[in-house]
Amino acid sequence: xxxxxxxxxxYKKVHQQSITDKEAYWEQKAETFDWHRKWDKVHSGSxxxxxxxxxxxxxxxxxxxxxxRHLDEHGDKVAFHFEANDPDExxxxxxxxxxxxxxxxxxxxxxxxxxxxGDRVAIxxxxxxxxxxxxxxxxxxxxxxxxxFAGFSAQSLADRIQDCDAEMLITNDGLERGTKLVPxxxxxxxxxxxxxxxxxxxxxxxVGNDIDWEEGRDEWWHDLMxxxxxxxxxxxxxxEDPLFILYTSGSTGKPKGQVHxxxxxxxxxxxxxxxxxxxxxxxxxxCTADAGWITxxxxxxxxxxxxxxxxxxxxxxxxxxxxxxxxxxxxxxEVTHFYTSPTAIRALMKEDISYVRDCDLSSLExxxxxxxxxxxxxxHWYDEEIGNGNCPIVDTWWQTETGGMMISPMAxxxxxKPGYATLPLPxxxxxxxxxxxxxxxxxxxxxxxxxxxxxxxxxxxxxxNHERYxxxxxxxxxxxxxxGDGCRRDEDGYYRITGRVDDVLxxxxxxxxxxxxxxxxxxxxxxxxxxIVGYPHDVKGEGVFAFMTCNSEIADPEAFKKEIDDLVxxxxxxxxxxxxxxxxxxxPKTRSGKIMRRILRKIxxxxxxxxxxxxxxxxxxxxxxIIDGQAx
Ligand code: WTA
Numbered sequence: 001x002x003x004x005x006x007x008x009x010x011y012k013k014v015h016q017q018s019i020t021d022k023e024a025y026w027e028q029k030a031e032t033f034d035w036h037r038k039w040d041k042v043h044s045g046s047x048x049x050x051x052x053x054x055x056x057x058x059x060x061x062x063x064x065x066x067x068x069r070h071l072d073e074h075g076d077k078v079a080f081h082f083e084a085n086d087p088d089e090x091x092x093x094x095x096x097x098x099x100x101x102x103x104x105x106x107x108x109x110x111x112x113x114x115x116x117x118g119d120r121v122a123i124x125x126x127x128x129x130x131x132x133x134x135x136x137x138x139x140x141x142x143x144x145x146x147x148x149f150a151g152f153s154a155q156s157l158a159d160r161i162q163d164c165d166a167e168m169l170i171t172n173d174g175l176e177r178g179t180k181l182v183p184x185x186x187x188x189x190x191x192x193x194x195x196x197x198x199x200x201x202x203x204x205x206x207v208g209n210d211i212d213w214e215e216g217r218d219e220w221w222h223d224l225m226x227x228x229x230x231x232x233x234x235x236x237x238x239x240e241d242p243l244f245i246l247y248t249s250g251s252t253g254k255p256k257g258q259v260h261x262x263x264x265x266x267x268x269x270x271x272x273x274x275x276x277x278x279x280x281x282x283x284x285x286x287c288t289a290d291a292g293w294i295t296x297x298x299x300x301x302x303x304x305x306x307x308x309x310x311x312x313x314x315x316x317x318x319x320x321x322x323x324x325x326x327x328x329x330x331x332x333x334e335v336t337h338f339y340t341s342p343t344a345i346r347a348l349m350k351e352d353i354s355y356v357r358d359c360d361l362s363s364l365e366x367x368x369x370x371x372x373x374x375x376x377x378x379x380h381w382y383d384e385e386i387g388n389g390n391c392p393i394v395d396t397w398w399q400t401e402t403g404g405m406m407i408s409p410m411a412x413x414x415x416x417k418p419g420y421a422t423l424p425l426p427x428x429x430x431x432x433x434x435x436x437x438x439x440x441x442x443x444x445x446x447x448x449x450x451x452x453x454x455x456x457x458x459x460x461x462x463x464x465n466h467e468r469y470x471x472x473x474x475x476x477x478x479x480x481x482x483x484g485d486g487c488r489r490d491e492d493g494y495y496r497i498t499g500r501v502d503d504v505l506x507x508x509x510x511x512x513x514x515x516x517x518x519x520x521x522x523x524x525x526x527x528x529x530x531x532i533v534g535y536p537h538d539v540k541g542e543g544v545f546a547f548m549t550c551n552s553e554i555a556d557p558e559a560f561k562k563e564i565d566d567l568v569x570x571x572x573x574x575x576x577x578x579x580x581x582x583x584x585x586x587x588p589k590t591r592s593g594k595i596m597r598r599i600l601r602k603i604x605x606x607x608x609x610x611x612x613x614x615x616x617x618x619x620x621x622x623x624x625x626i627i628d629g630q631a632x
Contacts, residue, residue: 003274003275003278003410005275005410005413005426006413007413008413008414008415010413011410011413011414011423011426014426015423015424015425015426018426018427019427019429019453022043022427022453022454022455023042023043025426025427026042026043026054026267026427026455026456027042029267029270029271029456030042030055030058030263030267030456032270033060033065033069033266033267033270033306034060034064034065034068034069035058035059035060036059036060036061036236037057037058037059038057038058039055039056039057039058039239039263040056040057040058041053041055041056041057042054042055043454044056045454046454046479047454047473047474047478047479047480047481048474048478048479050461050466050469050470050473050474052454052458052460053239053240053460054239054240054261054263054264054267054454054456055239055240055263055264055267055456056238056239056240057238057239058238058239058263059236059237059238059239060236060237060239060262060263060266061139061140061142061234061235061236061237061262062139062237062243062262062265062266062302062306063103063136063139063140063234064234065266065270065306066136066302066305066306067079067096067099067100067103067136067305068100068234070096070308071096071097071100074096074281074308075095075096075097075100076095076096076097077095077096077308077310078093078094078095078310079094079095079096079098079099079305079310079311080093080094080099080129080132080310080311080312080313081093081284081310081311081312081313081333082094082128082129082312082313082315083312083313083314083315083316083329083332083333084128084315084316085175085176085177085178085315085316085320086176086316087316087321087325087328092129094129096308099129099132099133099136099305101230102129102133102225103133103136103137103140103232104137104140104229104230104231104232105225105228105229105230105232106133106134106137106225106228107137107140107141107232107234108228108229108231108232109137109202109224109225109228110137110138110141110143110168111141112224112228113168113200113202113224114200115138115141115143115167115168115200116141116142116143117141117142117143117235117237117241118142118143118144118241118242119143119144119167119168120143120144120145120146120164120165120166120167120245121134121138121143121144121145121146121166121167121168121169121170122145122146122147122148122157122160122161122164122166122168122169122170122198123135123138123145123146123147123148123169123170123171124147124148124150124152124157124169124170124171124184124187124188125147125150125170125171125172125175125184125204125291126150126172126174126175126176126184126206126315127150127175127290127291127313127314127315128172128204128206128313128315129313130172130204130206130221131147131291131313132291132300132301132313134170134202134204135147135244135291135297135301136301136305138244139243139244139262140232140234140235141234141235142235142237142241144164144242144243144244144245145243145244145245146160146161146164146166146244146245146246146247146257147244147246147291147292147296147297148160148161148247148292149290149292149293149573150175150182150184150290150292151182151290151292151573151574151575152292152572152573153187153569153570153571153572153573154187154188154190154191154570155191155570155571155572156255156571156572156573157187157188157191158190158191158192158193158194158195159254159255160247160255160257161191161192161195161197161198162194162195162197163247163254163257163463163464164245164257164463164464165197166195166197166198167197167198167199167200168198168199168200168201168202169188169192169195169198169200169201169202170201170202170204170221171184171185171188171201171202171203171204172184172185172203172204172205172206172207173185173203173204173205173206173207173208173209173211174186174206174207174209174211175206175207175315176206176207176315177315177316177317177320178316178317178319178320179320181207181209183209183211185203185209185211185212186211186212188201189212189214198217199217200217200219201214201217201218201219202218202219202220202221202224203218203219203220203221204220204221204222205220205221205222237262238262238263239261239262239263239264240261240262240263240264240460241261241262242259242260242261242262242460243260243261243262243265243266244259244260244297245257245258245259245260245463246258246260246293246294246297246400248294248399248400248401248511249504249511249512249513249516250472250484250502250504250513251484251502251503251504251513251514251515252503252513252515253468253513253515254516255513255516256462256463256465256468256469256472257462257463257464258400258401258459258461258462258463259459259460259461259462259463260403260457260459260460261460263456264403264456264457264458265298265302265403265404265456265457266302266306267456267457268403268404268455268456268457269298269299269302269303269306269403269404269457270302270303270306270307271426272303272404272405272408272425272457273298273299273303273304273306273307273404273405274307275410275425275426276368276394276396276405276408276409276410276411276425277337277339277366277368277394277411278366278410278411278412278413279307279309279336279337279366281308281309282336283309283310283336283337283365284309284310284311284312284333284334284335284336284337284363285304285309285310285311285312285335285336285337285339286311286312286314286329286330286333286335286337286338286339287299287300287304287311287312287339287340287368288314288318288326288338288339288340288341288344289339289340289341289370289371291313293400293510294398294399294400294403295339295370295371298403298404299339299404300313303404312329312333312335314329318340318344318347318348319347322355323347323348323351323352323355324351324355324356324358324359326340326344326348327355327356327358327359327361327386328359330359330361330363330364331359331360331361331363334363335363335364336363336364336365336366337364337365337366337368338364338366338367338368338386339367339368339369339370339396340368340369340370341369341370341371341372341508341509342369342371342372342373342374342375342378342509342541343371343372343508343509343539343540343541345369345374345378345381345382346375346378346538346539346541347539349377349378349381349385350539353385356385356386361386361388362388364386364387364388364390364391365391365411366391366392366394366411366412367382367383367386367387367391367392367393367394368393368394368395368396369382369393369394369395369396370396370397370398370405370509371506371509371510372506372508372509372541372542373419373496373497373498373499373541374395374418374419375419376418376419379393379395379418379419380418383418392409392411392412392416393409393416394408394409394410394411394416395408395409395416395419395420395421395422396408396421397421397485397495397497399483399484400459400511401458401459401473401483402451402455402457402458402459403456403457403458403459404457405425406424406425406428406430406451406455407421407422407423407424407425407428407430407495407497408421408422408423408425409421409422409423410425417490417494419496420490420494420495420496421495421496421497422494422495423493423494423495424495427453427455427456428451428453428455429451429452429453430449430450430451430452430487430495431449431450431451431452431480432445432446432447432448432449432450432487432489433447433448433450433477433480433482434447434448435448437476437477437478443489443490443491443492443493444489444490444491445488445489446486446487446488446489446498447486447487448477448482448483448485448486448487448501449483449485449486449487449495449497450477450480450481450482450483451480451481451483452479452480452481454481458481459473484500484501484502484504485497485498485499485500485501486498486499486500486501499542503515503597505532505534505542505544506534506541506542507534507537507540507541507542507543507544507575507576508539508540508541508575509541510575510576512544512572512575512576514531514532514533514534514597516572516576517530517532517544517546517568517572517576517578518530518531518532519571520567520568520571520572520576521546521548521564521567521568521578523567523571524563524564524567526550526551526552526554526560527548527549527550527551527564528548528549528550528551529548529549529587530546530547530548531546531547531548531587531595531597531600532544532545532546532547532578533545533547533597533600533601533604534601534604535580535601535604535605536605537579540579543579543580544576544577544578544579544580545578545579545580545581545582545600545604545631546564546578546580546581546582547581547582547584547587547600547626548581548582548583548584549583549584549585549586549587550583554583557581557583557630557632558632560581560583560632561578561581561632564578564581565577565578580604580631580632581631581632582626582629582630582631582632583629584622584625584626584629585622585625586619586622586625587600587622588600588614588617588620588622588623588626589617589618589619590616590617590618591616591618596614596616596617598612599611599612599614599617599623600626603623603626603627608627611623
């Protein structure tokens with residue numbers, strides 16, 4: 001099962017071939033899976049028309065490739081170790097056979113509730129094996145899952161359920177992360193007040209907290225599973241049938257439901273995991289993300305199972321019960337391949353080094369990062385303290401929209417450079433564009449990152465809104481996929497992502513739209529208008545800075561900040577709470593009424609000597625007021 005690329009020269013050759021003849025490359029990858037019917041066409045459609053298709057005519061079920069396919073040879077192999085929030089909770093491991101059985105049973109449960117192919121099912125759950133079982137059971141019956149990160153508010157959950165018209169919600173009574181209890185059922189009940197389309201709620205018991213119960217709508221997971229049959233024949237899906245919808249923030253409006261499809265996504269996540277991490281059959285692979293984000297979809301659930309790996313489902317946080325938790329878990333399961341976020345690394349490197357040194361990390365072979373740029377200091381700490389200088393670091397750049405990793409070293413093959421995602425994976429052809437739509441040639445250059453050719457894992461649409469799909473990704477540079485990221489290509493042709501070029505923030509690796517946070521803050525009865533910008537934050541990467549004008553004097557700014565925090569947590573999620581707020585007399589606006597965020601970003605970063613041209617502002621004096629003002 002080793003990757004088919006084993007040296008840097010081979011990488012260069014395969015990459016070149018894969019660009020010249022992408023169909024041959026991806027067809028060969030797709031052939032490694034079980035299909036009910038082979039495709040008629042490897043690829044069709046274009047970025048211009050927004051109608052990309054892969055493996056059309058092919059029929060498959062992704063869960064047969066995740067589960068059934070492995071049963072004969074290694075049904076007894078552990079698919080997931082479960083590491084609960086409480087480190088003393090007893091062990092729970094699910095083998096491939098056991099996971100298969102649970103998924104089949106839950107697939108039968110879903111069908112008994114009338115859910116079928118194409119129906120949408122929302123999943124709002126704790127990080128226990130049941131989130132993977134629910135997800136895979138949907139895929140098995142052809143229902144389209146939409147996982148909502150369990151840190152989102154009732155309103156965010158409701159927005160997502162309404163947008164995709166989900167008819168069922170699967171949740172827990174509650175979850176515990178660290179010392180916090182999140183009452184998932186209570187939040188779900190609140191969300192469902194505005195979701196009449198949801199007829200069924202399945203509640204998986206986790207915490208035992210008190211919950212309300214709506215007869216006729218709510219049912220316990222364990223009651224339904226008690227009598228479910230473990231035989232289930234997977235629904236045969238078209239390659240291009242939707243597999244899931246996952247919402248992600250953009251620069252404007254509400255989050256967009258990215259649609260991923262069965263055949264292309266399967267082929268893409270599986271082969272990228274193998275190439276980047278160079279995983280083998282005996283490896284223990286741990287991705288610390290949450291299943292509510294794309295990283296969890298692709299590299300906790302689907303990718304590792306497609307490769308027949310042993311993975312870990314981790315319910316807790318890096319800080320619980322102490323900042324050595326991640327390293328303790330690595331030691332406990334003898335993790336070989338470890339994948340986390342720069343934010344976690346930055347937070348943990350501030351802690352006492354004995355938390356690391358007390359653990360035996362000698363099993364580690366490859367270290368990965370994802371979600372945001374990694375600064376050089378964090379990269380070196382990861383390399384030296386965690387990897388002991390022996391483990392290649394794979395800094396993987398990709399997006400919810402891309403389905404899987406796009407630009408990344410291949411472990412032990414691509415020479416790495418701190419802070420660089422390095423080179424495109426096979427089948428991926430990046431380019432840099434200037435603002436006028438010209439491709440920037442050569443090396444030692446910087447521009448907007450685009451992708452030149454379709455790849456199987458790419459988003460096939462924004463749920464219910466083709467125009468938004470086209471406008472966001474394809475209309476800015478016709479013939480290219482626009483990523484929204486800025487990027488530098490250095491003298492060696494290596495890529496370094498510099499961050500978003502649109503109004504999207506990346507806070508601790510979470511994508512947040514400035515407009516979403518502004519709209520939430522605008523709901524406060526004292527706020528006239530808010531403007532959100534990001535600023536450099538030494539742990540989160542980017543912090544949220546909220547400037548706002550108010551309609552009356554704010555006597556107690558600290559208390560007011562708390563009200564703003566609560567409001568943002570309630571409307572979006574605690575992850576979107578501003579780190580700083582500043583009440584201002586006016587926001588810097590152009591004559592056309594546009595807020596000049598460029599200036600606010602400079603002020604938030606403390607770079608007030610270098611504000612650039614302010615002459616186009618209606619009232620340049622507001623800038624001095626803001627500089628002199630105080631943030632809380
Ligand atoms: C950022 C997460 C720098 C980038 C998989 C992208 C990164 C956004 C990296 C997507 C990286 C992701 N280096 N920046 N290695 N990986 N990003 O959709 O701005 O949650 O556009 O997907 O995260 O975030 P998303």
